[in-house]
Amino acid sequence: MRLGIAALVLGYVLSQFYRAFLAVLAPVLQTDLGATPAQLADASGLWFLVFAAMQIPVGIALDRIGPRRTVAVTLGVAGAGGVALFAAAQGPGAIILAMALIGVGCSPVLMSSFYIFARTYSPAVFGTLAGLLIGVGNLGNLGAALPLSLAVEVFGWRGTVGALAVVTLIVAGAMWRFIQDPPQAPVAAGQGGIAQVLRIPSVWAIFLLLAVGYAPSAAIRGLWVGPYFSDVMAASAAQIGTVTLIMGLAMVAGNFAYGPMDRLFGSRKWPNLVGNLAGAAVLLALWWTPAPGWWAAVGLIAAVGFFGMSFPLLMAHGRAFFPPHLVGRGVTVLNLFGIGGVGVMQVLSGRVFTTAAGQAAPTAAYGTLFGFFALIMLAGCVAYAFSRDRTD
Numbered sequence: 001m002r003l004g005i006a007a008l009v010l011g012y013v014l015s016q017f018y019r020a021f022l023a024v025l026a027p028v029l030q031t032d033l034g035a036t037p038a039q040l041a042d043a044s045g046l047w048f049l050v051f052a053a054m055q056i057p058v059g060i061a062l063d064r065i066g067p068r069r070t071v072a073v074t075l076g077v078a079g080a081g082g083v084a085l086f087a088a089a090q091g092p093g094a095i096i097l098a099m100a101l102i103g104v105g106c107s108p109v110l111m112s113s114f115y116i117f118a119r120t121y122s123p124a125v126f127g128t129l130a131g132l133l134i135g136v137g138n139l140g141n142l143g144a145a146l147p148l149s150l151a152v153e154v155f156g157w158r159g160t161v162g163a164l165a166v167v168t169l170i171v172a173g174a175m176w177r178f179i180q181d182p183p184q185a186p187v188a189a190g191q192g193g194i195a196q197v198l199r200i201p202s203v204w205a206i207f208l209l210l211a212v213g214y215a216p217s218a219a220i221r222g223l224w225v226g227p228y229f230s231d232v233m234a235a236s237a238a239q240i241g242t243v244t245l246i247m248g249l250a251m252v253a254g255n256f257a258y259g260p261m262d263r264l265f266g267s268r269k270w271p272n273l274v275g276n277l278a279g280a281a282v283l284l285a286l287w288w289t290p291a292p293g294w295w296a297a298v299g300l301i302a303a304v305g306f307f308g309m310s311f312p313l314l315m316a317h318g319r320a321f322f323p324p325h326l327v328g329r330g331v332t333v334l335n336l337f338g339i340g341g342v343g344v345m346q347v348l349s350g351r352v353f354t355t356a357a358g359q360a361a362p363t364a365a366y367g368t369l370f371g372f373f374a375l376i377m378l379a380g381c382v383a384y385a386f387s388r389d390r391t392d
Contacts, residue, residue, distance in 0.1 A: 004179035015106035016140030023226040035092040041350025047103040048343030054107035059332030066181030067112035076172030079105020083165035118327040119182040130312035131259015141248035146241035205387035206318045211341030212380035216373035217308025231362040250302035254309030268317040269389035279307030283374035290367030
């Protein structure tokens with residue numbers, strides 16, 4: 001089981017890497033393939049949308065055939081295949097299709113881990129384990145920063161991405177070899193469907209904050225941080241790599257910080273609410289002053305990453321309302337809202353920025369983008385304020 005979980009952790013490192021690496025590759029893809037910012041936003045958003053759409057079949061597969069076959073086959077076929085297509089892409093259309101396939105491949109990794117945690121360990125430590133997994137997995141965010149930019153300089157972007165396809169296939173093979181499926185929970189007739197999950201009223205406020213809470217940090221780290229520092233701060237490629245590394249470290253720290261808060265404060269609701277309100281406040285500051293100076297901008301962007309990492313604690317909050325036979329589908333529905341929200345907001349962010357850039361200078365356009373993210377976070381916080389607290 002330990003080797004299986006280690007393989008899942010490596011898979012989640014790759015999942016975090018692939019959702020973030022376009023921020024570093026964007027300039028070279030624009031130069032070599034003629035990809036526009038809107039096309040790259042679509043490609044990044046499609047990764048999240050396909051990932052989210054896959055949560056329903058992933059949840060069914062986890063409950064019916066277990067995590068081993070679900071995650072190993074999907075990552076090995078769709079994930080490694082999509083990365084290989086990316087490496088061979090001759091135009092923006094192939095990049096968009098490749099990102100969709102990579103999203104399919106990565107879709108079961110986190111939920112397979114959560115399924116094993118929920119079925120194997122005490123419910124009281126679920127939030128801590130989830131935070132630890134996501135925190136370690138965010139090493140992928142760090143890899144998709146300065147290390148990726150250095151690899152691209154040395155080996156070229158095609159050689160680098162081609163090597164990643166091989167790595168992805170090796171990790172999928174390790175999952176097939178080492179993951180052990182936990183015993184399945186008995187399900188009474190008519191009690192295991194997605195509709196049963198959606199009929200639990202206590203989780204709907206959690207769904208709403210999940211849909212918008214992770215979106216700003218994921219979208220900014222996954223795409224906008226590079227163009228923002230390039231256009232507003234005149235940053236070089238190396239400086240962009242450094243900034244994305246700093247934001248990635250802040251996101252790792254945020255995951256570790258949120259994970260044990262339910263046990264420290266005896267609440268899951270209030271740490272989530274306060275943290276997301278703080279993230280919205282940082283985005284409001286960037287809306288008000290989108291060019292605050294180099295180090296102030298780096299600090300504010302890092303703060304967006306830190307406060308935006310409430311995902312594991314929100315998952316623990318929602319998971320507490322699911323009976324054992326609904327754990328697989330329950331956590332995947334939660335993830336559908338969390339990742340689907342990122343996909344929708346990523347696509348919308350491209351439209352918002354394009355519209356704003358046609359009417360104002362780049363600095364003001366990025367301010368509008370940050371304001372868009374701030375307002376959707378505040379709306380999610382208002383909905384979540386009415387949620388029912390619950391700890392195990």
